[in-house]
Amino acid sequence: MFNLFLLQLLNGAQFGILLFLVAAGLTLVFGIMDFINLAHGVLYMVGGYVMAMMMGATGNFWLSLAMVLPLTLAVGLVLELLVFRRLYDRSHLDQVLATFGLVLVLSELVRILWGSAPLSVAMPEMLSGSVPLAGPMRYPIYRLAVIGLGLAVALGLWFVIARTRVGMLLRAGAANRSMVSALGTDINRLFMLVFAVGAMLAGFAGAIVSPILSVDPGMGDSILILTFVVIVIGGVGSVKGAFCAALLVGIVDTLGRMFGPIILKSMMDPAAAAQAGRTIAPMLVYILMAAVLFWRPAGLFGRTVAR
Amino acid sequence: MTDTLLSVQTLSKSYGALKVTQDVSLDVHEGQLHAIIGPNGAGKTTLISQLSGQLRPDSGRVVYAGQDITRLDMAGRVRLGLARSFQLTTLLPSFTVLENVALAVQAREGSSFRFFRPAAAERALNDQAMACLADVSLADRARRLAGSLSHGEKRQLELAVALATRPRLMLLDEPLAGTGHEEAAHLVEMFGRLKNRVTMVLIEHDMDAVFALADRVSVLVYGRIVASGLPSDVRADAKVREAYLGEEAA
Amino acid sequence: MTDVTRTLAPSRPRLAGRLKLALCIFAFMAVVPPVAHALGEPFLIVVATRMMIFAIAALSLDLILGYGAMVSFGHAAYLGFGAYAVAILSRAGVNDLFLQLLAGIAASAVFATVTGAISLRTRGVYFIMITLAFGQMAFFFFVSFSALGGDDGVALTARSTILGMPWLQGAEGMFHTTLALLVLAFAGLYRLTLSRFGRVLTGTRESALRMQAIGFRPFPYQLTAYVIAGCLCSVAGVLLANQAIYVSPAYMSWHRSGEMIVMLVLGGVGSLTGAMGGALLTIALEEGLARFSEHWRLGFGLILVAVALFSPGGLAGLLRRLNLTRDPK
Incomplete structure (x- = not known):
């Protein structure tokens, strides 16, 4: 039982790391630019498809992964230049309209280019085995590598945000948006940078998850909503909050699906418990979010809203 | 002496290390127009916001018509007859x-x-x-x-x-700001008329208007009341001249 | 001051224009069945019914989004409550439309009261996302409800009855019932937006601070509007289930909620008529584009992006600009 718990805990952490990679850029976009971007999940999907395409062309995992970064960065830049830039000072509604439109366009483009059927990406050989966990349980190396890579990215982001000039601007912007413009910085370049790097991180997440999950046109949707949950729980604009919330959501979701029915079974008859467990488990993270917002309307690490 | 309608008792508020209201106490008497003057950044609007219920003070009390309203929200205070006009419309x-x-x-x-x-x-x-x-x-x-x-x-x-x-008491936050000469004169005349009906707390930069209208004047500098009294006394006060009126003249 | 009501005249022409446009929409809809028969294209009646069902849904969203400035991204949940009220009751042998409406409305009222009370503690981006999350919560609830078909949904055996009569069985009965409910919904909301309640709601949209400064606490009014909108949307859900004779969680997916916002923004928010126009236009675009290509979403998405970039305010904004250039005041 304990081993199973440990295994699921690792799975939850790995899922949480992925959520963090997608959420990191988006929380800054929300926080600093007050911009509603529904198209962020699509960038995660694009990362997955670019990875699959590159793997098909080169067969080399690491080379493909290296190619995903500049390509998704470029996609982010192009979208920023063509669409997002013109919408910063518009209402949330116009932003919803435009980015919802982009979701439709990009998802459909992917369907046209690669079809609707899921694609799979082969795992690199050096990471394909598994290592012994406590007792007879083993854990796939690749998933551990995902956790490691994610933590490395988180550490890098922390360094940029805590120690560099750009990071200082980002922190100032998240705390008080008008302050950034008061500092006389080139806002447009800062925004572009945030967007492009955010796109790259989401694409990176889509790429490294592709050997575990399959790549399909719906993958962006499901992660987008959970990313929102992460951002709201962590507090809009806080990368630290996104990190903590991502792990929390990843672990709660994974453990809830696994242990929810088991716990319920100890309280009611098995058939009802199975149904109730199946019903409640996917709702768990949303209940968590509602609870967090009930006590802290600005999220765990958000600036308190003046009322 | 008339009755006290609004009594502010040792009100304090800080934003981090910045003390915007420090130990402010003042009494507003029923039927009077009480002006609060002070240089920019003295915390006048912050004070009004605490009186109207938009901001919560860190400590101190606000007593209106004998009732402690420190914890009451803005809508609740309005229903008790405490209205406010805004500087930014x-x-x-x-x-x-x-x-x-x-x-x-x-x-x-x-x-x-x-x-x-x-x-x-x-x-x-x-x-x-x-x-x-x-x-x-x-x-x-x-x-x-x-x-x-x-x-x-x-x-x-x-x-x-x-x-x-x-309202029984109106809190007026720089009602003359940004108005032209004629409009200002018009508004001053109006306040003169209203004085008989409503008690007023007036924040204003226009000294002519203040000294024409006010029954009492309090001077707020860096969140503190430095002088309070009849308009003529306040005008003569050396501290006030130094801290505020002198600055105006310079 | 002989006639104070006349002093309110300035908003009259705007209102009258809106009302006229709405009447045009109703009249246009009313002639669809005979025209469709004359053209030998009876499926047009089905399309028009769909349009009107979504017009009801868009109207309900306009109340909170357009008049109350509460951008709810989980409104499709209420479509689902209405639709599942039909599915669950008809399975239990209750086929009466009014009872089903009542059940859908009651379920929506409860859900909207609870989630609205929590959501309204937040503002701006947070509100958008928390309503989205509550919508997803409802979505996953029905997805995992295996007794009702889960992800695949469930087919109904027949459409609902009205007072025991099978008036909804034919396409035209369905059409006319929907039209009647649409007119009722519009008239009710139109009156509501002009009422005391509507004024408080609209005032809160423009400045919550001002409302507090004159003695209103916005929360109960916003929550009431949120509940009314949810209940009305469930009416559209009941109709949708009847029209499709099929119910699935897809009705309540976040795409559906996004689409409802799209309808509003396309038609122009806060005018009721715009909401109806936007719904009609959106469904027409979807149906029209789908006839050209299975990849119609590409074109639809491009149109949305273009409207957002080049025509802020949607159709209403476009009309207003045309009007301004023609008749500069």
Whole structure:
């Protein structure tokens, strides 16, 4: 039982790391630019498809992964230049309209280019085995590598945000948006940078998850909503909050699906418990979010809203 | 001496290390116009916001008509007769002038959980609103959209809305700011007329207006009251001249 | 001051224009069945019914989004409550439309009261996302409800009955019932937006601070509007289930909520008529584009992006600009 718990805990952490990679850029976009971007999940999907395409062309995992970064960065830049830039000072509604439109366009483009059927990406050989966990349980190396890579990215982001000039601007912007413009910085370049790097991180997440999950046109949707949950729980604009919330959501979701029915079974008859467990488990993270917002309307690490 | 209507007792508020209100105490007497003056950044608007309930003080008490209202929210204070006008206008731009005032009448008269009858057809609302507009000489603008008014007219409307809540005490935050010479004179004359009906706390930069209208003047510098008293005494106070009036002259 | 109500005249022409446009929409809809028969294209009646069902849904969203400035991204949940009220009751042998409407409305009222009370503690981006999350919560609830078909949904055996009569069985009965409910919904909301309650709601949209400064606490009014909108949307859900004779969680996916916002923004928010126009236009675009290509979403998405970039305010904004250039005041 304990081993199973440990295994699921690792799975939850790995899922949480992925959520963090997608959420990191988006929380800054929300926080600093007050911009509603529904198209962020699509960038995660694009990362997955670019990875699959590159793997098909080169067969080399690491080379493909290296190619995903500049390509998704470029996609982010192009979208920023063509669409997002013109919408910063518009209402949330116009932003919803435009980015919802982009979701439709990009998802459909992917369907046209690669079809609707899921694609799979082969795992690199050096990471394909598994290592012994406590007792007879083993854990796939690749998933551990995902956790490691994610933590490395988180550490890098922390360094940029805590120690560099750009990071200082980002922190100032998240705390008080008008302050950034008061500092006389080139806002447009800062925004572009945030967007492009955010796109790259989401694409990176889509790429490294592709050997575990399959790549399909719906993958962006499901992660987008959970990313929102992460951002709201962590507090809009806080990368630290996104990190903590991502792990929390990843672990709660994974453990809830696994242990929810088991716990319920100890309280009611098995058939009802199975149904109730199946019903409640996917709702768990949303209940968590509602609870967090009930006590802290600005999220765990958000600036308190003046009322 | 008349009765104390509003009593502020050792009010303090800080933003981090910045003390915006320090130990402020003052009494506003019923029927008087109490002006609060002070240089920019002295914390005048912050003080008014605490009196109106928009901001919570860190410590101290606000007592209105014998009742401790320190923890009461803005809407609650308005219902007790404590109205406020804003420095930056917060009128409803897509409402007409009349609708802006009628809404304030509606707030105190009858339930607003009425879903069917058009509010525009309620004579009682409109008549009272028109009376308030007449008070501030804005009746001829009743049909215009509030967003289309001139700056001075917006200040007048702001007053009419405050009056429509039937206040016993009005907190006026720089009602003359940004108005032209003529408009200002017009508003000053209006305050003179209102003085008999409503107690007022007035924050103002225009010294001529302050000394023409005020029964009492308090001087706020860096969140502290440095002088308080009759206008003539305050004008003569050396500390005030140094801290404030001198700065004006320079 | 002889006639104070006349002093409110400035908003009259705007209102009258809106009302006229709405009547045009109703009249246009009313002639669809005979025209469709004359053209030998009876499926047009089905399309028009769909349009009107979504027009009801868009109207309900306009109340909170357009008049109350509460951008709810989980409104499709209420479509689902209405639809599942039909599915669950008809399975239990209750086929009466009014009872089903009542059940859908009651379920929506409860859900909207609870989630609205929590959501309204937040503002701006947070509100958008928390309503989205509550919508997803409802979505996953029905997805995992295996007794009702889960992800695949469930087919109904027949459409609902009205007072025991099978009036909804034919396409025209369905059409006319929907039209009647649409007119009722519009008239009710039109009156509501002009009422005391509507004024408080609209005032809060423009400045919550001002409302507090004249003695209103916005929360109960916003929550009431949120509940009314949810209940009305469930009416559209009941109709949708009847029209499709099929119910699935897809009705309540976040795409559906996004699509409802799209309808509003396309038609112009806060005018009721715009909401109806936007719904009609959106469904027409979807149906029209789908006839050209299975990849119609590409074109639809491009149109949305273009409207957002080049025509802020949607159709209403476009009309207003045309009007301004023609008749500068």
